[in-house]
Amino acid sequence: MTPSRPGAERWLPPEGGIDRLREAAETCEGCELFRDATQTVFGSGPADARIAFVGEQPGDDEDRSGAPFTGPAGRLLDKAFEQAGIDRSAAYVTNAVKHFKFVRLQSEGRRIHKKPGRGEVTACRPWLIAELNTVRPELVVALGATAAQSLMGPEFRLNSQRGVLHDLVFDGLTESTRLMATVHPSAVLRLRDPERKDAFAQFIVDLRKAAETMA
Numbered sequence: 001m002t003p004s005r006p007g008a009e010r011w012l013p014p015e016g017g018i019d020r021l022r023e024a025a026e027t028c029e030g031c032e033l034f035r036d037a038t039q040t041v042f043g044s045g046p047a048d049a050r051i052a053f054v055g056e057q058p059g060d061d062e063d064r065s066g067a068p069f070t071g072p073a074g075r076l077l078d079k080a081f082e083q084a085g086i087d088r089s090a091a092y093v094t095n096a097v098k099h100f101k102f103v104r105l106q107s108e109g110r111r112i113h114k115k116p117g118r119g120e121v122t123a124c125r126p127w128l129i130a131e132l133n134t135v136r137p138e139l140v141v142a143l144g145a146t147a148a149q150s151l152m153g154p155e156f157r158l159n160s161q162r163g164v165l166h167d168l169v170f171d172g173l174t175e176s177t178r179l180m181a182t183v184h185p186s187a188v189l190r191l192r193d194p195e196r197k198d199a200f201a202q203f204i205v206d207l208r209k210a211a212e213t214m215a
């Protein structure tokens with residue numbers, strides 16, 4: 001049995017801004033995922049962003065680039081941002097889990113994304129909370145159920161609650177931050193047309209709504 005690991009808490013710096021957090025996260029060993037991944041993929045964007053987007057975990061591309069949403073899912077997200085009138089450079093973009101979890105296909109050496117488990121999401125949550133407590137955005141957009149459940153609890157259901165504005169109340173976040181959940185861009189990518197077109201259109205509807213709450 002793999003020994004359980006302590007979670008990210010003990011790697012958190014006692015104080016400092018987003019750069020200090022990012023630097024500390026580089027050496028995190030709060031769960032097993034640090035072992036096989038290339039590097040910690042921390043959030044990126046302005047430290048005073050009014051809107052934050054939270055994905056699931058870095059993928060193969062992000063594991064190499066070191067930044068969130070730089071691969072295929074990121075390109076779809078960029079296209080969606082453009083159509084919804086959201087300026088990515090003004091947004092803080094991060095993930096619920098900061099290391100890439102994967103299985104290696106022996107046949108071709110390809111690394112296939114593996115969904116992080118509840119234990120890994122919980123282990124990594126202190127980083128996400130610390131990021132949000134530092135950036136203090138007005139709106140957090142959860143991209144997919146993993147991010148939404150990390151922030152809203154395991155009972156959160158994406159299907160019934162997507163596009164709805166919630167109050168986000170957690171450890172230390174005192175200002176009124178709101179949360180809206182929508183689908184993960186990878187969920188759109190997995191579909192084929194015409195379902196993909198429909199899912200993308202619905203994603204834009206949610207993102208426009210998010211943009212409007214910021215206006």
Ligand code: URA
Nearest residue numbers: 055056057059068069
């Ligand atoms: N999927 C995510 O959830 N996050 C990334 O950064 C890339 C793909």
Ligand code: SF4
Nearest residue numbers: 028030031034099124
């Ligand atoms: Fe630490 Fe999160 Fe990486 Fe696990 S996934 S080692 S908790 S940064």
